Amino acid sequence: MGIANRVALITGSASGMGKQTARRMAENGAAVVINDIDPAKVEATVAEFRQAGFKVTGAVADIANREAVEGLIGHAVAEFGGLDILVNNAGLEKAGPLRKLTDADWNLTVNVNLKGTFLCSQAAHGHMVGNKHGRIINIASRAWLGGAGQTPYASAKAGVVGMTRTLALELGRNGITTNCIAPGLIHTPMWEELPEKDRVAMAAKLPMGQVGDPDDIANAVMFLADDDAGFINGQVLYVCGGRSLFAG
Amino acid sequence: MQYDLKDKVALVVGAASDAGWVISRRLGALGAKLALVSEDGEGLAALAAELGQTGPRVLAITASPRHAGTAATSLEHVIGHFGQAPDILVNALPFPSGIGLEGLTAEGFAATVAGTFGAAFGFLREVLPAMRRQGRGRVINLSSVGYLGLPGGADIAAAQSGIFGLTRSLALEYAKDRITVNTLVLGDRAMPDQSEEDVARRTAAIPVKRLGVDDDIAHAVGFFASDASKYVTGQTFFVCGGKSAYFSMSV
Numbered sequence: 347m348g349i350a351n352r353v354a355l356i357t358g359s360a361s362g363m364g365k366q367t368a369r370r371m372a373e374n375g376a377a378v379v380i381n382d383i384d385p386a387k388v389e390a391t392v393a394e395f396r397q398a399g400f401k402v403t404g405a406v407a408d409i410a411n412r413e414a415v416e417g418l419i420g421h422a423v424a425e426f427g428g429l430d431i432l433v434n435n436a437g438l439e440k441a442g443p444l445r446k447l448t449d450a451d452w453n454l455t456v457n458v459n460l461k462g463t464f465l466c467s468q469a470a471h472g473h474m475v476g477n478k479h480g481r482i483i484n485i486a487s488r489a490w491l492g493g494a495g496q497t498p499y500a501s502a503k504a505g506v507v508g509m510t511r512t513l514a515l516e517l518g519r520n521g522i523t524t525n526c527i528a529p530g531l532i533h534t535p536m537w538e539e540l541p542e543k544d545r546v547a548m549a550a551k552l553p554m555g556q557v558g559d560p561d562d563i564a565n566a567v568m569f570l571a572d573d574d575a576g577f578i579n580g581q582v583l584y585v586c587g588g589r590s591l592f593a594g
Numbered sequence: 595m596q597y598d599l600k601d602k603v604a605l606v607v608g609a610a611s612d613a614g615w616v617i618s619r620r621l622g623a624l625g626a627k628l629a630l631v632s633e634d635g636e637g638l639a640a641l642a643a644e645l646g647q648t649g650p651r652v653l654a655i656t657a658s659p660r661h662a663g664t665a666a667t668s669l670e671h672v673i674g675h676f677g678q679a680p681d682i683l684v685n686a687l688p689f690p691s692g693i694g695l696e697g698l699t700a701e702g703f704a705a706t707v708a709g710t711f712g713a714a715f716g717f718l719r720e721v722l723p724a725m726r727r728q729g730r731g732r733v734i735n736l737s738s739v740g741y742l743g744l745p746g747g748a749d750i751a752a753a754q755s756g757i758f759g760l761t762r763s764l765a766l767e768y769a770k771d772r773i774t775v776n777t778l779v780l781g782d783r784a785m786p787d788q789s790e791e792d793v794a795r796r797t798a799a800i801p802v803k804r805l806g807v808d809d810d811i812a813h814a815v816g817f818f819a820s821d822a823s824k825y826v827t828g829q830t831f832f833v834c835g836g837k838s839a840y841f842s843m844s845v
Contacts, residue, residue, distance in 0.1 A: 347596070347813070511839040518801030518836045530825075553769035553827070562825035569817045577781070577810035579802055579836030582845055584829055588769045591762050591828040 347574045350375030353426040354571065355418070357409050357466060358436030360387035362534040363485070366560035367433060367567045372400035374568060376431065379422040380404040383436075401426075409436050409462035419469040429473045431481040431571045434463040434506075439499040447497060455498035460505040467509070467524075471517060480522035481571045484510050485563075488530040488586040491593070503528075507582055514580030523579040525570045530586025531557040553588030597816035600625035604682040604819065605672055607659050607717050610637030613736055613780060613811060614686035618645065620812035621819060626682065627651045629672045633658035659687060659713040665720040679724035682732045682819045685714040685757075689738045692747025706749040711756040718760065722768055722775075731773035732819050735761055739781050739834055742841040758830055765828030774827035776818050781806050781834025801836030 349371060359368040360382035368378045372395060380395065382388045385406045392404035403425045407418040422429050437459045440451035463484055474480025489496050490503035506526060513524035531537065531548065537557060540548075549556055566585045570578060584590040604621045608614045609630035615637075622628055622645050632638045635656040642654045653675045657664045672680055687710050693702065714735055725731030740747045741754035757777055765775040782796045783806040797803055814833045817823050838844035 347809075507845065511845070514836040514839050515801050519803045521802070523802065523836070553766050554825070555770050558825035565817075565822035566826070569813075569822065572813060574809050574813035577802060577804075577806045577833050577835045578814065579834070580839030580844070581832055583826065583831065585825050587825045588765050588827045591766055 347572060348374060349431065349568060349571050349573065351377075352430040352571070352573075353377045353379070353422065353428050354431035354433065355379040355381065355422045355429060355470070356433040356435050357381045357462065360384065360391040362536070363529070363532060363560045363563045364433070364435040365391060367435065367564040369395070370561065370564035370568060371431075371571070372398070372402060377401040377426045379425070381407055381409070381418060381436070383408050409466055410457035412465055415462075415465040415469050419466070419473070423473055428477060429470050430477070430479060431483070432466060432470045433483045433485065433567055433571075434466055435485045436462055437485060439496070441495050441499065443495055444497055452498045456502045456505075459499070459502035460509070463506055463509060467513060471522060474522045475517070475520045478521040480517070480520070481575070482513060482517075482522060482524040483567055483570050484524070484526035486510070486526040486528045486582065488528045488584060488590050488593070490528065491590060493593070510582070511580050518579050521576070523570070523576060525578060525581045525583065527563060527566045527570070528582050528584045528586065528590065529558065529563055530584070530589040532563060533557050533559050553591065556587070558585060558587055597624050597820035597822060599682070599820060602626045602681040602819075603629065603672065603676045603678055604684065605629045605631070605668070605680040605717075605721065606684045606686055607631045607713070608685070608687035610634040610641055611686055611688035612783075612785070614684075615641055616808045616811050617684055617686055617815050620815055621682065621684075622652070624816055624820075627676055629653045629655065629668070629676070629680065631655045631657060631659060631664070631668050633660075659716065660709050662716065665716040668717075669720045669724060679728050680721055681728075681730060683717060683721045683725075683734070684815070684819075685717060685735045687713055687736070689740065689750060692740060692744065692750050694746045695748055698749055703749050703752075707753045707756070711753040711760075714757055715760060718764060722764060722773065725773050726768060726771045729772060731768070731771070732823075733764070733773065733775040734815060734818050735775070735777045737777050737779040737830070739779060739832070739837060741779055742838060742843045761830065762828045769827060772824075774818075774823060776823075776827060777830045778814055778818060779830060779832040779834065779838070780811060781832065781837050783807065799837060800834070801839065804835065806833060806835065
């Protein structure tokens, strides 16, 4: 049971939900690999985690770039001798009404959220096959169900759901489970940037009347990453306080 | 991950069923006090013995969940014994085997619905308002892959689709009360009376190429019964080795 002594790479883990997930995994005994596209953020997070006594290493990589991803996975394996858990968390959104969206908006959103998940999964899975054990956990979004103004993001996250189910069917025989988490509105630095009256209005419309916190995502990741989660495969776990049921 | 349920009161309906047994054992191991309901008095006694006798931490209630009134009297017993309503409700009623349509009678169909979906509703109707008054709660409704719709199991698919709807509706109705309501769908599991042929056939259809074992269910119940899942509600979540990904109903 648990994730002690497993090696976990969490992409986009120098801030927000990814960082909290990495912290909780490290607290529970995993060796964690911190990743971000920003070197200063990676360095700061690794230093913080080392100070806390965690087993940690860091690697800067743009996960939409094949060579960078191969370097990232290579570093993780070289540093910790293997790779058991991959959390495809790095993501971003370029929102806007359909008429205003540009190729750049589409490409960036799809490349980071969808292609990045593909590249990391492809590069990592061979190590898991060799070990007959693996956990691929994709961070999709409740938004894959659709949201006005979110064409590129909803499309990319829907792709992540399709990829999750496909990898679950393809890799399951090798002891690798693939699942995704679909977060709803979570209290992150991005949420705090919204004007207060918008935050109050949005939270009031939620079934629970409040947004989630990064620990809700971290707990869901650890649930799926656990050694005892080997029969959970191909699932979309919505951590959204019921918003997936009704988002009107 | 060790989920903390220290001193929570868990009511398990259908506790002497295969899944009910596994779940009761794990909830107890995570620190919960247990109220166990089953019409199988002998099975219940054996389970209570395994859990360390009835007493302050284990209350055994022999009654049929199918009977109207069982839910209300069970709740009374729980409050009388533990001084509070349940923190956790698990509807773990056993699932009947499927019958092809031409072997199904109206009575047989009604019995399947009453015994699973109807009995679950009875306990939800009594326990959820009590959880609301208490200001907290975790409800887990068990289902099986028959929910997805399999040939020869129209009655089960219908009854379990009812549970799917109940879960979603009640999750929204009780979301502001710090109560979560979820359905856990159990896939094919290793059972003692299976032939080698049966095991091979079922295993071949599961992406992880093995049948489910007790720890698989227990791990999922621990998550959904604890504070770790406080922002997860109204969900239908499969513990099936990936078999559900072959079906459109699973997303």
